[in-house]
Amino acid sequence: MKFIHLSDLHIGKRVNEFSMLEDQKYILAQILELVERERADGVILAGDLYDKPVPPAEAVRVLDVFLTRLAEMGVPVFAVSGNHDSAERVAFGAQLFSSRGVYLSPVYDGKVESISLTDCFGEVRVYLLPFVKPAAVRHVFESEEIDSYEDAVRTAVEHMEIDPSVRNVLAAHQFVTGAARCESEEILVGGLDNVDAAVFDGFDYVALGHLHSPQHVGRETVRYCGTPLKYSFSEAEQEKSVTVAELKKKGDVEIRRIPLKPLRDMRRIRGTYMEVTDRAFYQDTNTEDYVQITLTDEEDVPDGLQKLRVIYPNLMRLEYDNRRTRESGNVSGACEVEQKSELELFGEFYELQNNQAMSEKQEAFVRELIRKVQERG
Structure with a gap:
C-alpha cells in the first residue's frame, strides 16, 4: 500500500506580502504528475491545507482543483485540518466527498473512525485526527484529566479502536517532542504543544503535519514530510520533497523522499551593492527567484530596494551587515526575536x-x- 504523504500546503499564503498562489498551483500540478507516476494507492494531507481559517476564494479554488483531479484519477485522499485551518470548513461536505474517495476529518467529537483499504498483504486502516487542543478533548471526556496537548492527543488515541493485527496509519497535525522547527511555524510558549512520539506507538506509520522541515521523530515511521514550498528564509537551504510511505507486510514500511522543483526558488544573496549588481554575479542564476539580499556596504544605498528589484524583481527582504548594524545588533536581533x-x-x-x-x-x-x-x- 503506497501513500504519498503531504502536509502544510498553506494555500493562499503570503510571504513578505508576496502571494504564493501561482507557486502553489505549479507545485500541486507537479505533485499530481508524481502521484500518477508512482501509481499511489492514497494521498495523505496532514493538515494546514489553507493558510488562514477563512481562506480567500482563489485559495479554495486551488484546493478544489487539486482534490477534484485526485478524485478523477481514482486516488483516495485522506485529509485532516491543521491549526491554520477551520475544522468546520474543512469538514464541510465530508460525507458527500467520501463517496468520491476524498475523506476529510470531521470536527473532533471524541470519535476517530478509520477508513479501510485492502492490498495483497491484507487490511490497512487509516485514521484521521484533526489538530486538537486540550480544551476540545476535555470537553468530550470531562471525567479524564487533560491538562496538556500530550494528554489531549493520548486520550484521543486511547479512545480509537485500533486492531494491532492489521496495519494502522494515522494522519495528525501536532508538534512531536524533539522535532526541529523553522521560522515560518507558530511556536507555543514553553513547548506547551509538545507531544511525545510514544503516544503513537500503536500505528505502523504516522503521517504528521505542522512542521515545515522533512524529518522523523523517535522512529523512522513517525514522520513530518515538510512543506512542498519554502515559506521562510530559514528554509532556504532545504530541498523540498514529498514523502512516499509504502506499507508492505505488517512491520515492514519503506520510506523515501522525492524532490520537488519549485517555479521560483527562495535564496539568500550576500555581497556589496556593486557585487550583487554585476552581471557576472547573477547571469547564471534565476533572477526571478524569491531572494533576501544582505548588503555589506558600510553606507546604505539610496533607494536600494527599488534599484535591486530592477534585477531581482522578487526581492523580498533587504538587510545590511556592516559595522553599524553589528554594533546595534539589528541584523541578528530580528531573527532572535522571531525564534x-x-x-x-x-x-x-x-x-x-x-x-x-x-x-x-x-x-x-x-x-x-x-x-x-x-x-x-
Missing part, C-alpha cells in the same frame, strides 16, 4: 521594566496565563 517564545519575550520586557527577573511564582503565573490564551485562540 523566542512568548514567555521569553515577556520575561525580557519585565526585566527591562523592573530591573530584575521574574520570580518562579511570577513565571509560573505568566506561563499558565499564556497557555489559557493559546487554548482559547
